[in-house]
Amino acid sequence: MNVFINGSTKKLEEPGLSLTDRSYLFGDGVYEVVHIYNGKMFMYDEHMERLDRSLKAVHYSLDIEQVKQQVKTFFQQERPLEASLYLQVSRHAGVRSHWTKDPMDYNIAMWFKPIDMEAIRLKQKNGFPVVTDRDVRWKFRFIKSVSLLANCLSLRKALLQNCNEAILIEDTGEVTEGTSSNVFIVKDNQLITTHEGEHILSGITRKHVIDLAKKDGIEVVERFFSKSELMDADEVFVTNTISEIVPVIKIDDAPIHRGTPGSMTQHLQQMFKDSIS
Numbered sequence: 154m155n156v157f158i159n160g161s162t163k164k165l166e167e168p169g170l171s172l173t174d175r176s177y178l179f180g181d182g183v184y185e186v187v188h189i190y191n192g193k194m195f196m197y198d199e200h201m202e203r204l205d206r207s208l209k210a211v212h213y214s215l216d217i218e219q220v221k222q223q224v225k226t227f228f229q230q231e232r233p234l235e236a237s238l239y240l241q242v243s244r245h246a247g248v249r250s251h252w253t254k255d256p257m258d259y260n261i262a263m264w265f266k267p268i269d270m271e272a273i274r275l276k277q278k279n280g281f282p283v284v285t286d287r288d289v290r291w292k293f294r295f296i297k298s299v300s301l302l303a304n305c306l307s308l309r310k311a312l313l314q315n316c317n318e319a320i321l322i323e324d325t326g327e328v329t330e331g332t333s334s335n336v337f338i339v340k341d342n343q344l345i346t347t348h349e350g351e352h353i354l355s356g357i358t359r360k361h362v363i364d365l366a367k368k369d370g371i372e373v374v375e376r377f378f379s380k381s382e383l384m385d386a387d388e389v390f391v392t393n394t395i396s397e398i399v400p401v402i403k404i405d406d407a408p409i410h411r412g413t414p415g416s417m418t419q420h421l422q423q424m425f426k427d428s429i430s
């Protein structure tokens with residue numbers, strides 16, 4: 154697989170970034186993941202706008218246009234069809250020091266990874282079981298930062314219990330999001346999802362699902378909901394760029410919607426699919 158680092162193409166196995174890249178030392182990097190359907194990047198502008206917000210939030214003085222130019226060059230070179238773009242921007246300074254100077258230098262790295270849409274469609278059809286876990290992350294989750302250790306450890310907990318995602322809960326009992334997804338519940342035909350703010354990543358898929366639902370006349374409420382509302386929901390689903398909408402059929406061993414995908418979830422999945430072509 155080819156990777157593109159600061160304008161040069163390499164093989165993934167070849168040496169890439171220096172050990173003093175701060176994403177390696179301090180998690181000082183931000184990233185984006187974009188879904189490519191049929192050779193087209195889906196909601197690319199929205200992803201680049203969010204990347205720009207992440208860059209600004211961590212004080213990178215880097216023009217987003219420069220990043221976009223590199224994506225364009227690599228995209229034209231690789232011409233991916235069904236794939237995801239992983240794009241990471243990190244800082245480096247040549248030494249390990251908590252801070253050196255402002256601004257530092259930047260590394261822009263990316264690759265396209267093939268996506269198995271058949272496997273994803275199966276997951277969307279059947280749904281998956283999830284666990285709940287404490288949300289122990291830092292408070293700035295609106296930044297799409299590569300500092301994802303807490304997310305990874307919560308996913309580890311899920312996988313050890315043969316589940317596919319962990320839904321994160323604040324110590325106050327409020328649901329934030331999944332380790333790599335946003336969470337929606339359906340109660341009495343109302344669609345509820347955690348409102349935007351520092352406490353969650355503003356998912357591009359989340360926004361798209363809300364827009365589709367509203368256009369279809371579904372009542373959408375953006376607010377915190379509690380773990381007990383989650384467990385008591387008529388339907389639950391999670392969203393992200395790779396998997397779109399995946400029904401949650403079990404949470405911590407308790408079945409949701411009798412362990413099957415719900416009708417509003419399926420309806421939204423169909424609208425999502427239609428919106429791609």
Ligand code: PDD
Pocket residue numbers: 186304330331332333334335354355356357358359392393394395
């Ligand atoms: N993650 N919340 C978190 C913590 C995420 O990591 C993601 C996506 C989302 C959903 O955002 P979007 O709809 O824009 O993909 C919410 C990506 C897929 C990842 O880290 O690979």
